[in-house]
Amino acid sequence: MYGLAIAHYDVIVLNPNDNFVDLKMEKEWKGLLTQNIGSSSLKMVQAENVLSLQQPLQYIPKRCSNTPEEHMTESKDVAFIVHGYGGLVFMDLLVRRKWEVMNKVYAVALIDSDHHVGHQLGSDVQLLAWIKHHCREWVTSPKPLDKPAATVLKKEFPIVSAGTEEHNLAPSSSLQSIFKYLKKALKAKTTINFSRVPVVTRSSTKRKQSA
Template identity: 35%
Template sequence: MVKLLLKALVVSLVIHGAMAAKEPSKKPRYYFPETINGFGYKFDEEGKLRNIETGEGFHFVVKEGSHEYNQLHYEALGEVITKYVYKLLETECMLRRIPVPADAEEDEPQSFVFISEDAMLNTEKLLVLIHGSGVVRAGQWARRLIINDNLKSGTQVPFIQRAVKNGYGVLVMNTNDNVRVVDGQMVKIRESENPERHADHVWNNYIMKAKAKHIAIIAHSYGGVVTTNLFANHEKEFVDRVFAVAMTDSVHFINKSGPYKNLVNVARNWVTSKSLLDTPLQTVPGDIPHYSAGVGQHEMTSWASFKSIFKFLDVMYKKATRSEEMQKPSDRKEL
């Protein structure tokens, strides 16, 4: 009897050992394409994402009854689109990548920002673009708009192209790019551990070293928090050089007792509202003035305010340069 039990135990151990040996290592349950075409889509001439075969727009449901698969499929498509937008910045906007941290070693995890060829050398104007929080990366306002609406409304490409046309050097931040996978582990990127650290490093190592006398900022959603943090950390330099800050549905909070008056004086925040575009709205005392973006959708506020933003930048730039001229000593000789 004992022998039988021992034999059964040995057989059981052998079977379980064999099963354990055959158990696959933990790998992703699903594999997705690495290109937009691989997902069966392409962007048409109007920048709309279309099914290659049917011409229809994006459909979230790929597998009926499997929300997990559909969500992962959507996220994987979004990652591919991020790379596609990076490529647009390089090919359509003629921007190039520079490293974050600025002194990155070749083998260490690093992020990057995009700059125009004249960003560091343009002596007159520099425009800084700051996206919001979440999955968006440099060049994007909203992934959902890129996928479900079009590239114009969802990306920063039209803003960059208009800025270049208007004589600006351009710098595009990448504040959500904070980690890399190293040997299977998530490792934070030095000087880009979070959006505020990223922006602070870019300010110190690139923006403040740029030759532009006049700097403008366009910031969406959490980008407004990043901007107010920059002001708090670099108030003197900010006041000296930043002539305009255009926010779109910013989620910042300004303490009325803080030293934000100089920021408020050069800023405007286009927020979600059913009122007509540019309608002045009630604003908490001491905060950045609110104006209607003319839309009720948070993600759409940047694109909806596009023309108004650049009109605002023009007005503020003229105001800054007039003030600069007035402060110059007169060249006339005393009679």
């Protein structure tokens, strides 16, 4: 994180995989907590445990945590680094919040991503053009880092080697290369105003005909 601070990055760590809490673990944690905060709180925790036991599910959603697809948000001049399933989640975000993402995200670095452009983006020409110019993927490969590694199934945007054949090692192996890519992308960033096609109304049609 020290290197990110020097480069003046604001970092938001997203963890869309951890959205639920185990009731059993939660009760054990509360039991340990009450040993330190006194008997008055013990009654409250015991009451909460009784209510929890009435729930049929073993897992409950964490506070302020949504589904993986709902968990991701962004603001201005944002770059994404996504690994594995995170790539699928980003593509879902791109489809659901198309205009906002295309106007605010300047680069996306995917690492051994599980996304599927054909299934998720379909034949949307604007989305396909956007990812071609704003996405790059680092995939597990026996080739040296950053060497072209395009596959038959993935060819919608540049794909290079992560410098390792291990999925779990791909982020650390390619991280320095990824930040060079993000820095270059931000420097070369051009603002493209993607806007919705104006809706044709009766009034606008009349004005056009009268003109």
